[in-house]
Amino acid sequence: MDRLLRAVFLLLSIVPVILAQYGGSGGSGGSGSSSSTTSATSPDSTMSGAIKVDVGEDGGLIYKPDTMKASTGDTIQFTFYPQNHSVVQSAFDKPCQPQQNGIFSGFMPVSSGQGNMTFTITINDTKPIWLYCAQTAHCQSGMAMVINPPSSGQNTLNAYKNAAKNTSTSTAPAAVQGGVVGSNQTSPSSSSTGSSPSSSATSKSQASNSVSRSWVGVVVGAIFSGLWAAWTIA
Numbered sequence: 001m002d003r004l005l006r007a008v009f010l011l012l013s014i015v016p017v018i019l020a021q022y023g024g025s026g027g028s029g030g031s032g033s034s035s036s037t038t039s040a041t042s043p044d045s046t047m048s049g050a051i052k053v054d055v056g057e058d059g060g061l062i063y064k065p066d067t068m069k070a071s072t073g074d075t076i077q078f079t080f081y082p083q084n085h086s087v088v089q090s091a092f093d094k095p096c097q098p099q100q101n102g103i104f105s106g107f108m109p110v111s112s113g114q115g116n117m118t119f120t121i122t123i124n125d126t127k128p129i130w131l132y133c134a135q136t137a138h139c140q141s142g143m144a145m146v147i148n149p150p151s152s153g154q155n156t157l158n159a160y161k162n163a164a165k166n167t168s169t170s171t172a173p174a175a176v177q178g179g180v181v182g183s184n185q186t187s188p189s190s191s192s193t194g195s196s197p198s199s200s201a202t203s204k205s206q207a208s209n210s211v212s213r214s215w216v217g218v219v220v221g222a223i224f225s226g227l228w229a230a231w232t233i234a
């Protein structure tokens with residue numbers, strides 16, 4: 001009878017430790033599923049099809065490219081460089097003046113390198129879109145571009161730039177319109193920056209979970225070991 005009880009207590013002192021180890025491996029199985037949530041986020045793949053325009057790259061008062069064809073449904077994504085440029089739509093014969101309800105990116109101050117904000121427009125038809133930068137003196141210096149220029153006639157980008165030289169000031173709409181401002185850093189990686197802290201949080205909580213499970217195992221094991229020792233001595 002004595003021996004049987006001793007054996008039972010010995011077993012009970014070991015079982016919680018084994019359970020705790022199973023708890024630990026359960027935790028790592030959980031972190032496997034959290035890594036699959038991390039890889040499941042890539043919603044911005046459509047943006048990779050956008051036509052890219054660099055605004056003010058290498059300190060120039062230029063859009064690169066400054067002439068392009070685009071089809072209905074295409075998106076055009078502007079990326080900004082120093083100092084503080086913008087994209088504004090005008091009529092061909094009113095250079096440096098905003099067209100009513102036309103495109104305006106807002107001013108995009110950048111201190112160095114490629115700015116982290118983007119402006120993206122969607123092409124709704126293939127009519128010409130004349131664009132200029134509303135920063136002081138930039139339009140007058142030829143900072144302009146055209147999407148879907150007329151295939152013939154006198155409405156050329158050079159004619160627009162020449163007319164722009166004759167203007168004295170540039171103006172811009174009061175608010176961003178005609179497109180979407182995004183963050184280069186947050187739009188493609190918002191998924192990864194958004195999910196990586198949460199997934200590390202989950203793995204942390206899983207880790208603390210398995211740590212507390214092993215503590216339960218150790219404490220329960222110690223109690224039964226103590227009881228078994230007391231029984232043996234008595």
Ligand SMILES: *[C@@H]1O[C@H](CO)[C@@H](O)[C@H](O)[C@H]1NC(C)=O
Binds near residue numbers: 108
């Ligand atoms: C950028 O330019 C606009 C228009 O000139 C101005 O209002 C704004 O303060 C400038 N931003 C910075 C950070 O220089």
Ligand SMILES: *[C@@H]1O[C@H](CO)[C@@H](O)[C@H](O)[C@H]1NC(C)=O
Binds near residue numbers: 110
């Ligand atoms: C974008 O750049 C500005 C400085 O140019 C910085 O203050 C800001 O934190 C950046 N934003 C992101 C989302 O990286």
Ligand SMILES: *[C@@H]1O[C@H](CO)[C@@H](O)[C@H](O)[C@H]1NC(C)=O
Binds near residue numbers: 159162163164166
């Ligand atoms: C610019 O102004 C000058 C003088 O007013 C004029 O002769 C010239 O035709 C103008 N150029 C354009 C492209 O409007």
Ligand SMILES: *[C@@H]1O[C@H](CO)[C@@H](O)[C@H](O)[C@H]1NC(C)=O
Binds near residue numbers: 123124177
């Ligand atoms: C295209 O149409 C949408 C919806 O009306 C509008 O929000 C957008 O500004 C238009 N794009 C351009 C380049 O005008």
Ligand SMILES: *[C@@H]1O[C@H](CO)[C@@H](O)[C@H](O)[C@H]1NC(C)=O
Binds near residue numbers: 184
């Ligand atoms: C975002 O900016 C980084 C550098 O800041 C650049 O390498 C990357 O190509 C940019 N991504 C897009 C989508 O413009």
Ligand SMILES: [Cu+2]
Binds near residue numbers: 138
């Ligand atoms: Cu500019």
